[in-house]
Amino acid sequence: MESRYGQYCPVALATEILGERWTILVLLALMDGVERFNDLQRALPRISATMLSQRLRSLENAGLVRKKKAPTGRGHEYSLTEAGRELEDVVMGMGRWGQRWARDMTLDDMDPRHLAWSMHLRMNVDAMPVGRTVLQFEFTGAPDDCKRFWIVNTNGTVEMCIEHPGFDVDLTVKSDLRRFVEAWRGIRSLPAELAAGRIVLVGPPALQRAFPDWVLLSALAHVGRERAGRERTTSRRYHGT
Amino acid sequence: MESRYGQYCPVALATEILGERWTILVLLALMDGVERFNDLQRALPRISATMLSQRLRSLENAGLVRKKKAPTGRGHEYSLTEAGRELEDVVMGMGRWGQRWARDMTLDDMDPRHLAWSMHLRMNVDAMPVGRTVLQFEFTGAPDDCKRFWIVNTNGTVEMCIEHPGFDVDLTVKSDLRRFVEAWRGIRSLPAELAAGRIVLVGPPALQRAFPDWVLLSALAHVGRERAGRERTTSRRYHGT
DNA sequence: CGGTATCCCCCGCGATACTG
DNA sequence: CAGTATCGCGGGGGATACCG
Numbered sequence: 001m002e003s004r005y006g007q008y009c010p011v012a013l014a015t016e017i018l019g020e021r022w023t024i025l026v027l028l029a030l031m032d033g034v035e036r037f038n039d040l041q042r043a044l045p046r047i048s049a050t051m052l053s054q055r056l057r058s059l060e061n062a063g064l065v066r067k068k069k070a071p072t073g074r075g076h077e078y079s080l081t082e083a084g085r086e087l088e089d090v091v092m093g094m095g096r097w098g099q100r101w102a103r104d105m106t107l108d109d110m111d112p113r114h115l116a117w118s119m120h121l122r123m124n125v126d127a128m129p130v131g132r133t134v135l136q137f138e139f140t141g142a143p144d145d146c147k148r149f150w151i152v153n154t155n156g157t158v159e160m161c162i163e164h165p166g167f168d169v170d171l172t173v174k175s176d177l178r179r180f181v182e183a184w185r186g187i188r189s190l191p192a193e194l195a196a197g198r199i200v201l202v203g204p205p206a207l208q209r210a211f212p213d214w215v216l217l218s219a220l221a222h223v224g225r226e227r228a229g230r231e232r233t234t235s236r237r238y239h240g241t
Numbered sequence: 242m243e244s245r246y247g248q249y250c251p252v253a254l255a256t257e258i259l260g261e262r263w264t265i266l267v268l269l270a271l272m273d274g275v276e277r278f279n280d281l282q283r284a285l286p287r288i289s290a291t292m293l294s295q296r297l298r299s300l301e302n303a304g305l306v307r308k309k310k311a312p313t314g315r316g317h318e319y320s321l322t323e324a325g326r327e328l329e330d331v332v333m334g335m336g337r338w339g340q341r342w343a344r345d346m347t348l349d350d351m352d353p354r355h356l357a358w359s360m361h362l363r364m365n366v367d368a369m370p371v372g373r374t375v376l377q378f379e380f381t382g383a384p385d386d387c388k389r390f391w392i393v394n395t396n397g398t399v400e401m402c403i404e405h406p407g408f409d410v411d412l413t414v415k416s417d418l419r420r421f422v423e424a425w426r427g428i429r430s431l432p433a434e435l436a437a438g439r440i441v442l443v444g445p446p447a448l449q450r451a452f453p454d455w456v457l458l459s460a461l462a463h464v465g466r467e468r469a470g471r472e473r474t475t476s477r478r479y480h481g482t
Numbered sequence: 483c484g485g486t487a488t489c490c491c492c493c494g495c496g497a498t499a500c501t502g
Numbered sequence: 503c504a505g506t507a508t509c510g511c512g513g514g515g516g517a518t519a520c521c522g
Contacts (some may be wrong), residue, residue: 006352011269042246094259110249290485
């Protein structure tokens, strides 16, 4: 793909690589510390193996990513070089801008597999019980094949599952997918949704009470949105109370 | 182009629009204060009218660009909305990163028409003579159809020409294109190149002496490059002196 | 000048299958 | 598990012509 814009301008040269489809999102996942090919696929459920492979290679060629043989077992570990790490501010800036100004989400933007991945990265394990805690999430308004997922914390190690992990469930979270994602993004208040019974917890009361502290929410949840960003609340249905 | 990544993640939503080809460069030109369709084409010599039109429309739909009827004559004026202006830090961050880490330039990246445009935006008119000053640039190692361009300052109003403007030339700058662009980007020192006679000025000595102060260089010239970024200087040819 | 409409080609990308 | 090879299509985008 020889020179694409005919400009020596540093913005143009940067855009050449950063503007390729998926590239920014691969970088974001690497910034989150994801290292393995399969984990990158889990972080980006809709990327194909071919695409991920291509992007990792072009990032490596451009000097943003380093690939080493995995010390244990097979495969490789991918990590950011200094050049790659220096893009953190740019990517986070894009995130902040997206939180404030990007278009409203559609249902298709809310792939529960990606939600599961990002939630399991932001569990507040210090607030959770020692031993094993199994959270089950059940969503209405989601595609049939991924209406449910599980997040398992075992003494500070958090894993996500698309299939039932086999262990007993400690707490189940039921919600409309859109509402939950809006709460996760900080566009709605999670405590308010829980109090209103629009996000429902099923399990021991002590765990129900503790749950809001387990979930750290999106890293950008605190950034105030400038656009409406959510469905109008049809509070009329509740007859004004 | 419904949802492209299946992610509600603000970075993904931002990338959807910012990742489209040319979009970042159109935004950059708008940040430079360019308002007219034709001027945007001059700033981005390799964009087609169709593409520019499409990008302006999608930026308008996404709420980053405002389009108003031109007060005088025909056509419109394009400008950034608040949402668009909030991307300045991101775009400048990409530029800083590009200056430090992006791939080396090829000859194809150095379209002289783009160089002319960006130079004419960064002339230090306060340091230039009152009245009219006509600068002529002649490059070796450039495509035949754009080896030369002119920059005309008339009492603080700077214009660029691809065709000879008709006025008498006050000062001519001759250089290899690559060397001049490297100096413009701050990868080489302009005074050093002038002193070494690799960038040559032709015209009254007083103007020759003043010239280095007329040219502000790329806005990113002061950002230190981490990669080599230029051809090896074959100083051997000068037999070690 | 200030754009749109149309055509058409190429290649980006997803899907599938395959391999070490 | 950790990717690579191959195929096929869809549409992004360049070129050209056209219009107000």
